[in-house]
Amino acid sequence: MHHTNFLNSKVLVLNKLFIALHVITVRRAFALLSKESAEVISVDDGQFNSYNFESWRDVSEYKLSQSSKVEGNWIKTFSFAIEAPQIVRLLFYDKFPKMRVKFNRKNIFARDDNTCQYCGKCFPSSELSLEHVVPKSRGGKNDWTNIVCACTKCNKRKGNKTLKEAGLSLTRPPVKPKYNPVFNLKLTHERASSWEHFIDNAYWSTALK
Ligand SMILES: [Zn+2]
Numbered sequence: 001m002h003h004t005n006f007l008n009s010k011v012l013v014l015n016k017l018f019i020a021l022h023v024i025t026v027r028r029a030f031a032l033l034s035k036e037s038a039e040v041i042s043v044d045d046g047q048f049n050s051y052n053f054e055s056w057r058d059v060s061e062y063k064l065s066q067s068s069k070v071e072g073n074w075i076k077t078f079s080f081a082i083e084a085p086q087i088v089r090l091l092f093y094d095k096f097p098k099m100r101v102k103f104n105r106k107n108i109f110a111r112d113d114n115t116c117q118y119c120g121k122c123f124p125s126s127e128l129s130l131e132h133v134v135p136k137s138r139g140g141k142n143d144w145t146n147i148v149c150a151c152t153k154c155n156k157r158k159g160n161k162t163l164k165e166a167g168l169s170l171t172r173p174p175v176k177p178k179y180n181p182v183f184n185l186k187l188t189h190e191r192a193s194s195w196e197h198f199i200d201n202a203y204w205s206t207a208l209k
Helices: 026-034 053-066 105-111 152-158 193-207
Strands: 010-014 020-025 038-044 047-051 074-076 081-083 087-090 128-132 147-151
Touching: 010 026, 010 193, 020 026, 020 193, 026 038, 026 053, 026 087, 038 053, 038 193, 047 053, 053 081, 087 193, 105 128, 105 147, 128 152, 147 152
Parallel strands: 010 087
Antiparallel strands: 010 020, 038 047, 038 087, 074 081, 128 147
């Protein structure tokens, strides 16, 4: 059982049609549950079950009473214990996820899988920087097709040169992602296994547009 950072652990949000929308904190998920605008979706032995706040609390207490060794994230108050949900479904929201992918550092790192696009090696975010393929000083743009992740070594070698001048090549052409990298959370290792089904759904339904 983990109590630390419990309220900040991640919950996948589905719309009414079970399409993955985004990821929120447990704190926010409980706020939605208590307003009865969302329900918990729990994957148990391959079955999807839904619960409102009260029935989820009952199930949590039952689980806790059945075993001293309980997995997952829990919160305990004076009067009850409740398990952190991994997935919630919005009961009144049937719109689809926003397709616009924000051009920011986090999403570029996600697109490039934290991999230097010159040497192809994987690095922690702290050892990567954003690099202009065509240098800014030579009219290179600040967009998806001209910015890639580069390790310190390759970044130094590249400097203000073109690819040809630096004798470097890209492991793949940089493009604007077709879907939101929030569905590509491999990097963060925070993705719960129960999300897989819904994340794949979201990927396929958005990639076909
Ligand atoms: Zn490199």
